[in-house]
Amino acid sequence: MHTIITVIKKELKDTLRDKKTLFSAIILPALAIPLLLMGVSSLQKDLIKKEKAKELKVVLMNAPEAVAQQFEDESINLLTSADLEHAKDSVASEVFDAVLVFDPSFKEQIDSLETGVVEFYYKSTNIMVQRRIEEKLNAYKAVVLDERMERLNISAAVLQPIKIETVNVASVKEQVGETIGGLIPYIFILFCFMGCMYPALDLITGEKERGTIETLLTVPASRFSILIGKTITIALVGVVAAVMTIGGMVAALNLGTGIPAGLMTSIGDMLNLKFIFMLFAMLLPLSFFFAGVLSAMVVRTSSFKEAQSYVTPMTFVVIVPAMVAMMPGVELNWQMAFIPILNVALATKEIIGGTMDLGLFAIIVLSLIAFATLAVFVSYQQFSQEKNVLK
Numbered sequence: 001m002h003t004i005i006t007v008i009k010k011e012l013k014d015t016l017r018d019k020k021t022l023f024s025a026i027i028l029p030a031l032a033i034p035l036l037l038m039g040v041s042s043l044q045k046d047l048i049k050k051e052k053a054k055e056l057k058v059v060l061m062n063a064p065e066a067v068a069q070q071f072e073d074e075s076i077n078l079l080t081s082a083d084l085e086h087a088k089d090s091v092a093s094e095v096f097d098a099v100l101v102f103d104p105s106f107k108e109q110i111d112s113l114e115t116g117v118v119e120f121y122y123k124s125t126n127i128m129v130q131r132r133i134e135e136k137l138n139a140y141k142a143v144v145l146d147e148r149m150e151r152l153n154i155s156a157a158v159l160q161p162i163k164i165e166t167v168n169v170a171s172v173k174e175q176v177g178e179t180i181g182g183l184i185p186y187i188f189i190l191f192c193f194m195g196c197m198y199p200a201l202d203l204i205t206g207e208k209e210r211g212t213i214e215t216l217l218t219v220p221a222s223r224f225s226i227l228i229g230k231t232i233t234i235a236l237v238g239v240v241a242a243v244m245t246i247g248g249m250v251a252a253l254n255l256g257t258g259i260p261a262g263l264m265t266s267i268g269d270m271l272n273l274k275f276i277f278m279l280f281a282m283l284l285p286l287s288f289f290f291a292g293v294l295s296a297m298v299v300r301t302s303s304f305k306e307a308q309s310y311v312t313p314m315t316f317v318v319i320v321p322a323m324v325a326m327m328p329g330v331e332l333n334w335q336m337a338f339i340p341i342l343n344v345a346l347a348t349k350e351i352i353g354g355t356m357d358l359g360l361f362a363i364i365v366l367s368l369i370a371f372a373t374l375a376v377f378v379s380y381q382q383f384s385q386e387k388n389v390l391k
Contacts, residue, residue, distance in 0.1 A: 195241025
């Protein structure tokens, strides 16, 4: 055990000395998420604000006066065009934002209590244009509806025979778990893998390239002790990267990203000791699983570049199950509990929502430990072969 601790100290010192690994595995996760969340939120607000304030160039063809009055707005520039095809082409080329073509008998249809037909031409790539135009049309629709009810002496209740009052019985925790519960594990699992990837490349392939692996093998320590020391170091960096990612997300939320205060309080309540304990219970074996898999892969390579070409595609293997967990309808069950990465992502959603079954959670942790043990064993087998270790 003393030998393993000595190897861990040596590897941690080497890892912390490497500025590239230190930045990529620890500093980047802490900074990337706050900057990303705040940047995206700020950009989204600015874009929506600009789109709402943008002057729309709208063509009304055959529009009654009552409709045209609804579009008398400082942010709307009403234009005329007699050629429909030219107007449609102008919308496609973004010279006009929208073209509304009213049926020639539109006013007569409305006056005779029939349905008036309007053709609305726009580009679906700009959702705000559609929303702003439909707001004006809905305002006119409301005016027409009120006039018809008054004309026919009909009360509003007659047109609304059923009033549905929805009551959401899902707790705030469950709603949060459903909305952001899939995003949180997706991010920290990815950064956990990346946190394991960089030290794995440096501590195994990097040592082979530098020629220091031969020196390390001459010390009075078994290969098992050396590998376990390296694996623990790689896993620790992965755990730290995941923790820094979660910390960065919490910091970004507290700094303000337009989230209501009530929702922020609920998120804060979820970050309790139970949540942290259950998360770490999954993160530790997951990190060892990543460390074992990556070690087994890179030990067979002879250069840093070759190792990167092997490891980089693994990122997509990690991303896919994490993305599956974000899909609607994918729920944690006894079958999903045995699938690495996917089980962690689904379990995190359940933990955040407060609906985690302890029996399933125990199965997930035990299965992760089993996969981690298998991965480390395979890594040890590869590390024991001279042709893989010596360059």
